[in-house]
Amino acid sequence: MPVHTSDSARGRRGRGAGIGLALASAVAFGGSGVAAKPLIEAGLDPLHVVWLRVAGAALVMLPLAVRHRALLRRRPGLLAGFGLLAVAGVQACYFAAISRIPVGVALLVEYLAPALVLGWVRFVQRRPVTRAAALGVVLAVGGLACVVEVWSGLGFDALGLLLALGAACCQVGYFVLSDQGSDAGDEAPDPLGVIAYGLLVGAAVLTVVARPWSMDWSVLTHSVPMDGTPVAAALLLAWIVLIATVLAYVTGIVAVRRLSPQVAGVVACLEAVIATVLAWVLLGEHLSAPQIIGGVVVLVGAFIAQSSTPAKGLPDPVASGGPERELSSRGTAT
Structure with missing residues (x-):
């Protein structure tokens, strides 16, 4: 059966490439x-940093936008949604959050996105979810309580927490839109074109919101301290x-289309670990033991909710690879 062997080998190579892309x-x-x-x-407003990020990336991706200009006619809703939620919304909320709370905490709060989706589907849409998915939600919420140290009362920055939750809500849109059309074969929208126009839409929206003409551009011409070490702002x-x-x-949205939701979700959980470790090493942001334990519980809960199998007898439950399967894979964003 040489054809089957060849298909199997191609499948393994594609899976390996997908894991590599998701990890990157x-x-x-x-x-x-x-x-x-x-x-x-150093003095830049979080919205100005977001604008610089999105506008700069939009310029880099502009040639791809020109190449895939047919998407403007074919999928205007997808492009607008991706730009508003997956680009502008996620980044603005996340950067505003890290200006008030530690990087690791903000990103761990973002990982409530699967729990938010499952809660909406179960209690608002009244659709069934698997028991494993429900357990994952409970673990994620309990872990979040440890991350923000709820026992310390209102000592934690409430606005920073709300902004991180806003990033989680927008991340849901990223999950959904990244997988749009993945089953449409040749009719599927090109992921690179979607990213390019998403960045352009995000840059346009953020230009109105952030008003970059009021930014202190001189900050970018100097070095800024990174835990006491001067680093060129332009390099950052x-x-x-x-x-x-x-x-x-680019690697994220391509990985979403190559991997199963379960595998992509597992690899995506590494983002929170990587961000926390980098913040610890480079920024000196040390989390307490309860926060670290809570972060592990959040990731375990997210993993269980993402990789749960369907409950027997339930009509295509959420977190079982049904219509909401795209919600369990991170292209990751953030």
Whole structure:
């Protein structure tokens, strides 16, 4: 059966490539907050950093937007949604959150996205979910309570937490839109074209919101301290644009289309770990033992909710590979 052997080998190679792309995306996304926070602490407004990130990436991807201009006619809703939620919404909320709370905490809160989706589907749409998915939600929420140390009362920055939750809500849109058309064969929208126009739409929206003409551009001409070590602001910006945005989105959305939701979700969980470790090493943001334990519980809960199998007898439950299967894979964003 040489054909079957060949197909199997191609499948393994494609799966390996998909895992590699998802891992690269997790590393790239995970480093965005670490590079952005010194710029914010040096005087740039979080929205200005987001605008620089998205506008710079949009310029880099402009040739691809021109090449795939037919998407404007074929999928205008997809492009607008991707730009508003997956680009502008996620990044603005996340960068605003890390200006008030640690990078690792903000990203761990983002990982409530699967729980938010499952809660909406179960209690609002009244559709069944698997028991494993429900257990994952409970674990994720319990872990979040440890991450934000709820026992300390209102000592935690409530606005920073709300902004991180906003990023989680927008991340749901990223999950959904990244997988749009993956089963349409040749009719599927090209992922690179979707990213390019998503960045252009995001840049246009953020230009109105952030008003970059009021930004202190001189910050970008100097060095900024990263846990006491001076680093060129332009170098950090280049990392944010080229690695943490262009590379992260491209590898992420392609990985979503190559992998099963379960595998992509597992690899995506590494983003929170990578961001926390980088923030610890490069920014000196040390999390307490309960926060670390809570973070592990959040990731375990997210993993269970993402990789759960269907409950017997349930009509295509959520978290079982049905219509909502795209919600369990991170292209990751962030």
